[in-house]
Amino acid sequence: MHQKQVSCNGVLFNNIYQPPYVQVTEHASQTFNLVIDQMKAEIQNAELAQYELLISYLKIFLITASRLKREQLEEMKSVPDSKEPIILQNLKDAIELNFKTKHSAGNYAELLNISSKALAKLSKNYFNKTLTDLISERIIIEAKRELYLTNKTVKEIAYELGYDDEHYFSRFFKTNADVSPQIYRETVGFGKMEA
Structure with a gap:
């Protein structure tokens, strides 16, 4: 906070x-x-x-x-x-600017004018993570921040992060955070502060 x-x-x-x-x-x-x-x-x-x-x-x-x-x-x-290649710094910047609207590795490869395969290889070599993992982690960080610091509904947070389907977002969150958004909020977030 x-x-x-x-x-x-x-x-x-x-x-x-x-x-x-x-x-x-x-x-x-x-x-x-x-x-x-x-x-x-x-x-x-x-x-x-x-x-x-x-x-x-x-x-x-x-x-x-x-x-x-x-x-x-x-x-x-x-x-x-x-020293990491400049393309990876550009990738970091691109993820930071676009993670709310661009969720696929292909989006970032296109944005950076590089093949998906080449970008995936660079990401794996330098970060030891797949490009999809990097994107997912950034989305989850933002979702956790919103769940922790605000009283927005899961549906509102999902929409702000580029997900039209609240249920799809909840499954995505649970897959990546090992807990549902509501349980996360109740145990560490805003919901716990109100209790």
Whole structure:
């Protein structure tokens, strides 16, 4: 919910192209442990503005993790043979701009003026994922965000993501997230906050 305030969107979260973890250094480990200890102490001490203080600690934790992840990403870029082809950067941009309207690998191959087979091979080699997996993951990330942060109906979310059939979208979501959109909302999303 606070990703814009701490600049972690696309670094720690919602990046389907990079590994979803941070290697914690000794120095960072000390910082994380300090913040976690502060959070534990605050949870035990229900005082005025406890929620706001806990959110502040969480932001410090996320900012520290984001900085560490950015450093690690910069180090990866400086390694000689790790540079990805420009077509893959174009693919990332194309998925980000069009995932709500273009759901097939062929759409992106056409958009980038490359054969589907060649694009699929590049995607598999560099991301170790199929192009369809990349597209699906981006759609699921957005769906989860909407289910978590809004009270929009599943039908509204499906329509915004380019699906005319709410039931087809629900099956797609369940296949990719291992849970139905409604169950996801009830366990981690907006629905849980209202309960």
